[in-house]
Amino acid sequence: MRGTLPDRYRQRLHSVIVRLYDYIKLSYIARNVTHVFGSRIISYDHHEAIVLCLVKDGEVWIKEFIEHYFRKGFKHIVFLDNGSTDDTLQIAKKYANITILETKVPFKDNNILLRRYLIARFAKNRWSLTVDIDELWDYPFSDKVGLGALLRYLRGKGANALIAQMLDMFMPCLPSKKVDTLKAYDHYDISYVKKDALAIRGGFKDFGFSSNRDLNNKISFHKGGIRAQLFGLKNIWLTKMPLLFYDKTIQPLAHQHFSNNVNIADISSVIFHYKFTHLLRDQIQSAVRLQQYSGESSEYKRYMHALKNNPYLTLKQSTTKKLISVDQLIDEDFLVVSASYLEMVRNIAKTDCNGHFT
Numbered sequence: 001m002r003g004t005l006p007d008r009y010r011q012r013l014h015s016v017i018v019r020l021y022d023y024i025k026l027s028y029i030a031r032n033v034t035h036v037f038g039s040r041i042i043s044y045d046h047h048e049a050i051v052l053c054l055v056k057d058g059e060v061w062i063k064e065f066i067e068h069y070f071r072k073g074f075k076h077i078v079f080l081d082n083g084s085t086d087d088t089l090q091i092a093k094k095y096a097n098i099t100i101l102e103t104k105v106p107f108k109d110n111n112i113l114l115r116r117y118l119i120a121r122f123a124k125n126r127w128s129l130t131v132d133i134d135e136l137w138d139y140p141f142s143d144k145v146g147l148g149a150l151l152r153y154l155r156g157k158g159a160n161a162l163i164a165q166m167l168d169m170f171m172p173c174l175p176s177k178k179v180d181t182l183k184a185y186d187h188y189d190i191s192y193v194k195k196d197a198l199a200i201r202g203g204f205k206d207f208g209f210s211s212n213r214d215l216n217n218k219i220s221f222h223k224g225g226i227r228a229q230l231f232g233l234k235n236i237w238l239t240k241m242p243l244l245f246y247d248k249t250i251q252p253l254a255h256q257h258f259s260n261n262v263n264i265a266d267i268s269s270v271i272f273h274y275k276f277t278h279l280l281r282d283q284i285q286s287a288v289r290l291q292q293y294s295g296e297s298s299e300y301k302r303y304m305h306a307l308k309n310n311p312y313l314t315l316k317q318s319t320t321k322k323l324i325s326v327d328q329l330i331d332e333d334f335l336v337v338s339a340s341y342l343e344m345v346r347n348i349a350k351t352d353c354n355g356h357f358t
Contacts, residue, residue: 038099049127058133073147139269159265160245172316191319192229216266266338
């Protein structure tokens, strides 16, 4: 057909339209965010990092969330609240080094841009970790290697992004009432985790992923896990890039699970994910009713169907294990570390009589 644009021009035009749309939407979000509590401007060095979290009704997790990340050495935590009706914000305000923002911009269709707004506002040319309220991040040998040492190592290798593999944590059975601590969710199962190359079709690549450099090709793209094993959700993505140094080369949060034009570090980290709490049944009802997640909340419809057929679903299987230390995930080939990272760990142990270096 005469007059049809060549594919390369179509792609360029599409890219321009997307960037213009995102710019307009981000401007709209910026005008509809209100400062509620804490510092408006956060100053921190290149070897420090902050946590960015989009939250709604996170009362169950927020105390342990805050204390976990401060214990890991993060400088500050920023919450963007999206309409909490519980005590999430009241609990957060009890802590120092917390900033709270609020917005009424709907989560649906704005999930990625709300997170990208936080990175653009608080983390230019700095490290930040973008996580959900039910996610606790950790990394290999964190009992020996402080966060500052990790960040210096990553920058020294030329990395500006760190892969994290999500690990669903659970109790043997889905609880019907609140438990005292997230530490009770100390079981996991990786027998149904499917591993592929990061850029293979069927995962990141289908959604426009591109990286500058992968410093360790042993790091893989994970899918499935316990959610495949018990709910048939074989295509659930378990791989993210939560830790970023947002320099001018990166396109941050091109997708909820990845950023583009990144140099991926030579080790991987873990996100302990606390989905299977006593709140799951209520979350299922809400997600299905509002259809606010991808595929009209198709994942939550699977949970609903399974629990309807088996209200007393047992999560613990013959392949389930108990978590003692993040480092056991290295031996199980769930996490990857490089020879140079291990060398740094050994050097730290030699030079610091306390076995810890920041």
